[in-house]
Amino acid sequence: MLKRPQYIAIVLVVLLALALLGQSERVTSRIRLAVGGLFLPLFGVANSAQALVDRGTASILPRAELLRQMDELQLENRRLRLQGIQWEEAARENARLREALLLPRQVPWRLRMARVVGRDPANWWKNVRINLGSRDGITNNMPVIAAEGLVGRVSETGYTHSSVVLLGDPACRVSVLVEETRDHGVIAPSDAGAVDNTIVDLKFLSRNSILKPGQRVVTSGLGNLFPKGIVVGQIADARSVQFGLYTEARVSLAARLNTLEEVWVIAQ
């Protein structure tokens, strides 16, 4: 038999939980921002500590190593400049042809670099927290990429921080196409489970799709959320499902989601 204070505690806690869970998406988001704001000082301290470590590491790097890195970067810079000249010409040609065919012009991406400052403490979501928010012009659903490929999209925006839902989370489905065969499909969480962050499933492919391991998968641009052509990964293997009605494939992600440190938000 429970005692009176225990009954009172049960009633109060259940009422509080129901009140919180019964709120609309907008109110929930505000509650999350307000309570999450309590952690801003700690995020600030962690950021400063990281900057201090970076500065310390930079100061103890030997001069020879710095010179070697500088040489490498200069070489890469020259190579990229040459590529840039070539691509500028291709872009001009592309623009001319688009004009001739009356196609809309492609808008260049505006990228904002963000640092990953936290991960979802719960094991059943794939989310990270970045240090850009609405004050930096970030809004919900903006695509997020790493140097290797697509990472996910912004799912919630605070004033100084935002949440990014990663590929492989049930809330992040992306329309993609296989570059070589032009087969369309949707990236969904892997059936293999929650631990592996390197593999996702490619679903709803037509049954006639003939896929081979190693073929590149890129965003299709359908749905207007992700720009067309961002690398998602490579086909790992494919199989026929639903008694041969569909084809499904496993895609090995290009971006390493476990070790994300910096990402870029595409502010279109």
Add this chain to the structure above:
Amino acid sequence: MNSLNTILVLATAYLGVFLESTFTGVRNLLGAQPDILPGLVAYASLTSGLGLGTLTAVAGGLWLDCLSANPPGISILPLFAVGLVIERYRGLILRDQAYAQFLTGLGASAAVPAFTLLLLLNASRNVLIGWDSLWQWLVMTLIGGALTPCWFLFFGWLLRTLSYEAMPDPTARSNREIKRGR
């Protein structure tokens, strides 16, 4: 409810939730992020009773949910339920023994994620679970259980360090009291 103990437990929950979000060493090593809150609630319920257990469950659960994609408030109920059960049987648990602390923490750390997932599934949330979630559950349970006796040691040491030691009063000996009576 000792106010110093309350402050220490809540501060630990606050820092712990933040570290769960930022420190990913265990997650990268074992594939699962351990949760410190069930063990803390077990400690609070065993040492201070329902008040601190409830406070830790409510504050810790809300903080955790707000740094996560969980709907805010979903972690409060499992943590509170575990705290209530432990507090209910507090008299039967040998709370000074490390193995009893470990087993209590183990049970709490096993029950909380399972109950939270059950609530999320009941709320029709599309959560990421598969067969390897069992591995994650096992890691969370074992690490949560192993941390619980550490909380007792940690808070015991902190309370001894931060609070005044009660000094026996040499002038007030019981055998020197003047008994008044007829």
